[in-house]
Structure formats: structure tokens, C-alpha cells
Amino acid sequence: MPLAIPILAAVLAATIGILSTTNHFLSEDRLRQTNILKFQPEKFQGGNKQERYFEGWYYKFVSQPISLQSDHHDGRFSVEKDTSFSMAVVPGIFYSDASVSNDESHAFIFVTLNGQQQHYYRFDVDQFTYAAANEEYYIQVGKNRFTKDGVSLDLCPQSNDDADLILRGNLEFTNPSPWPVSLLELGAMGSVGWMPGLECTHGILSFDHELSGNLSLATSVNNNSSSDATTSSDSSLQISMDGGRGYTEKDFGRSFPSLWVWIQTNSFRNNPGTSLFVSLARIPTPFFGIEFPGFTAAIWHNGELIPFATWSGAAFDDIRISKEEVYIAMRSARHGRSKYRVEISVDRRNVPEVLLYAPVNFTRMEPFVWEALRATVHLRLLDGKGNVIIDDMGDYAGLEVHGNVQYLVDNLCGKKNANKLICL
Numbered sequence: 340m341p342l343a344i345p346i347l348a349a350v351l352a353a354t355i356g357i358l359s360t361t362n363h364f365l366s367e368d369r370l371r372q373t374n375i376l377k378f379q380p381e382k383f384q385g386g387n388k389q390e391r392y393f394e395g396w397y398y399k400f401v402s403q404p405i406s407l408q409s410d411h412h413d414g415r416f417s418v419e420k421d422t423s424f425s426m427a428v429v430p431g432i433f434y435s436d437a438s439v440s441n442d443e444s445h446a447f448i449f450v451t452l453n454g455q456q457q458h459y460y461r462f463d464v465d466q467f468t469y470a471a472a473n474e475e476y477y478i479q480v481g482k483n484r485f486t487k488d489g490v491s492l493d494l495c496p497q498s499n500d501d502a503d504l505i506l507r508g509n510l511e512f513t514n515p516s517p518w519p520v521s522l523l524e525l526g527a528m529g530s531v532g533w534m535p536g537l538e539c540t541h542g543i544l545s546f547d548h549e550l551s552g553n554l555s556l557a558t559s560v561n562n563n564s565s566s567d568a569t570t571s572s573d574s575s576l577q578i579s580m581d582g583g584r585g586y587t588e589k590d591f592g593r594s595f596p597s598l599w600v601w602i603q604t605n606s607f608r609n610n611p612g613t614s615l616f617v618s619l620a621r622i623p624t625p626f627f628g629i630e631f632p633g634f635t636a637a638i639w640h641n642g643e644l645i646p647f648a649t650w651s652g653a654a655f656d657d658i659r660i661s662k663e664e665v666y667i668a669m670r671s672a673r674h675g676r677s678k679y680r681v682e683i684s685v686d687r688r689n690v691p692e693v694l695l696y697a698p699v700n701f702t703r704m705e706p707f708v709w710e711a712l713r714a715t716v717h718l719r720l721l722d723g724k725g726n727v728i729i730d731d732m733g734d735y736a737g738l739e740v741h742g743n744v745q746y747l748v749d750n751l752c753g754k755k756n757a758n759k760l761i762c763l
Contacts, residue, residue: 365522374472377533380526380542381476381487381517383469384591388434390444393698394591395431396478398490399712400510400550401606401735402583423606424578425712425735426554427451428492430480432467436701443703446480448494449696450506452556454712454737457693458502459704460494487544488512489552496559501696501706508554510580515545515587516614516639527588527618527635529650538623539592546614546639547605550583586614594698595708596620598742600665602685604716604733605639614639615718615733617647617667617683619658619747632750636669638681638720640729645679645720647671654753656680660744663688670753678723685738686715714738 370378385394402424428450435443446467449459460481468479477486482493489511496502518526525532527543557575586605598621605614615638622633634655636647647653653671660666665685672678690713694706716733 367520370520370522376472377525378520379472379476380520380589381544382472383432383478384540385432385434386469390434390437391593391701392434392591393431393594393704394589395429396485396544396589397587398428398430398485399426399586399603399737400428400580400583401425401585402550402578402580405578423583423735425453427712427737428490430478430483430485432464433698433704434464435703439702441702445704447696447704448480448483450494450502450504451693451695451710451712452504453691454693454710455691456504457695457706458494458496458500458504458506459696459706460496460500460502487515492554503559505557505559505575506554508552508580510550510552510554510585512545512585513549513551515548516642517545518543518637519644524650527616527637529635529646529648531622531633531635531650534624536624537592538594539590539596539620541618541635542589543616543637544587544589546586546616546637546644547612548585548587550580550585552580554578554580584611588616594701596622596742598744598746599739600660600741600744600747601739602665602683602714602716602736604714604736606735607718607729607731607733609731610640610729612639612641613729613731615683615716619744619751621742621746632747632752634751636681638718638729640720645671647679647681649752655751656753658748658751660740660748661687665738665740672723679728680721680723680725682717682719682721684717685736686717687711687738687740690714690738708739708741711736711738 376382376384385392404423430448432446444464446462446464451457462481466481470477477484484491491509492506494506520526523530527541555575555577584605600619602617607613617636619634621630623630638645647669651671653669656668656670658667664687667683670680690711692709692711695708695710696704696706697708699705699707714736716736718729718731718733720729721727
């Protein structure tokens, strides 16, 4: 084992050197034309998987302020007058452990409204279809279709669903902004994306895009004549999403990490189109079970990607996590790329959370991840000379703080008292 680690390090260093040289000669378009799925992160990655696998696409929508005569309450969803409406729609697939007698494999869509209500819809595996490597990206679950240019939704609860929301509508996306992919930097994962056997892989499919279209929401009522038949209640809510903002990401792998922090918003008050993404986690590796803290983060501003990750030369100055606040300060510097410092403060006080479904023990999907969708973020971005580029508040922020995150506070690289010298 002592000899194996230097050998692995040497092989890794040589591989990175070769990739770095080749990286400059292959454009993203050329890489995508190879039809290699690693260069097409939006597409379904699990075509050869049959067990112990999940893949989910996270579509977030935030409307313009809605004009209503009064607050709207209907069953398990509510919309406040003169405020924006936020929603996440997550289609996906889950393959359970084949050795378990009770096969829980299924396709799914879950919906969370304003970070307060959650609805989970189950589908047979054969109701999940997807684009081939040489086709334009799409996934379809039942009657619901998702592409890079929009979504078409037709959700009606059945008897085995943990849902009572009827959701229908069509949304179109304008000017999507994905995290670029290169030979050396596989989007949000960077060069770490080449590591074999990753527990979970993350991708940003669009930091920000404009929305147009309409959604119809109603509460379902069981029809006694059939356990699966549903009819809508008398009152339904029509929501225009014209002028709203959208964001899309995804995860796939064996399971979620054991602990993580996730922050996202693209609803900044004075900087429309600006987007913030942060993901911190403990990452197990295939190398003798060694675990490392890992992080990837970025700001999308004025059409420019500003990454904060190990592979972009980023390090932490400070990180504090409490029940009241998440505070992160990072600096980023890399040859050929400007220096930046970012300060992120998330107010967790009185922020509603909802319990979302996620894969558990390779055997089932069940609700165990708390997520907020209405947190508030204070973002400050400074250049290397200390000039303020952004000083703004981001609303309708997604926030997840899961597991013993003190591990991240103690170990993330860059701080003077960090316990770990290496981060992924």
C-alpha cells in the first residue's frame, strides 16, 4: 500500500499532463460530437445500469410576482399574493439492489412548491425513456417531457403516489447557460469527474434561463369508483411564468454523499441573470476507502463563469455552519484566470423546509433530505484588488444542510486550522 499511493499519484499526474496538452485542441462542440456521454452531462448516463443506481434532473422555476386578490390556499399548496412562486420539478429513475426480494425500482417525478409542500409520483421503469447519445437531449416520464428548451407537464396522482397535486402546463426556456465541458474539466466536477467509481456525480445544465409559459395547479380528489381515478377540486390556480427565471442541475450515481451543503439561487435583486451554485461534501474514493472533503462552486455573471473549486485554484478562508446561518468565504486564483474572493451568507432563520425523497441504502426511495427553497443569500464578489463586483441579495435560494457537516468545517482546505491538506 505505501508504494501503491506514489505510483497512483504519478499515473494521475501524467494523465493530467496529457489531458492538459490535448485540452486546448478540442472544442466543446467537437467533444460532444464524439457522442461520449461524459461530454454530454445533460443526457441519461445510466443506460448500462440495472441495479444500485439513481439519476435525477432538478428543474427549478421562479415566477415574477403574482397578482392575486388574496392568498390562495388549496389542499397541500398555497400561493401568497404579490410574491413570486417557486417550484422544483425533479424527474428521475431509481434501480434498487437486485439482491433484495422487494424490488423498489421505479421512475419518479417529485415536485416541491415554495419549499413547503412536496409531492412524489411513481411510474413503472418502462415509462422512463431518454435520448440516445446521437440524439438531442430529452427525457420522458409518463406524459411528462423534459428537454434543454423546455418542459411539458401532465401530472395527476395515482393511488400509490405520495401526492395530491394535479400539475399541468408547458414552459419554454430562453438563453440556457450550461457549465462548459472540456477534456480536462468535465463541467461542475472538473477533472474529478474522470475518477472511476464516484459515489455521486453532479452537473449544472443551466445556471440561468428565462421562462415563458403557464402552469395549472389543483388539488386532486379521489374518486370512490376507482382507486386510481382522480378529479380536480373546484378551484385551480393558473400561474403565468412569463418573465420568470429557471435553473437546471442533475445528480447520478450509487447514492447521495453521507454529508453535504448545497446552496443555489439565480434570483438576485439587482443582478438578473446572475446565478450562484455551491456544493460541499465528503467524497469517498476507490483508493483504499480513503475519503476527502470536496467542493465545487461557481458564479455565473454577465455571461461569464467564475469557478471556485480545487481544480480552479480555490481555497477556503472561512466556513461556519449553524442553525441560524451558513457563512462561506473563498478565494480563487489560477494561472491565466483572474483572482477573486467570494463571501456567501445564507440566513436560515424562519426559513420553511420540506422533506424530499432520495435513495436510501440502495434499496428504496424515501423522504430524508430537508430542503429550503425560500432562503435568502447575501453574495459579495470581489476582484483581486478588493474591488466589489457584486454585493447583492438573492431570494428563493435552495439550501440543504445534511449530516454531520462539522466534518466540512474542520477539514475543508485553505483555512489555517484545516485538518486536511487535500480536497477534491
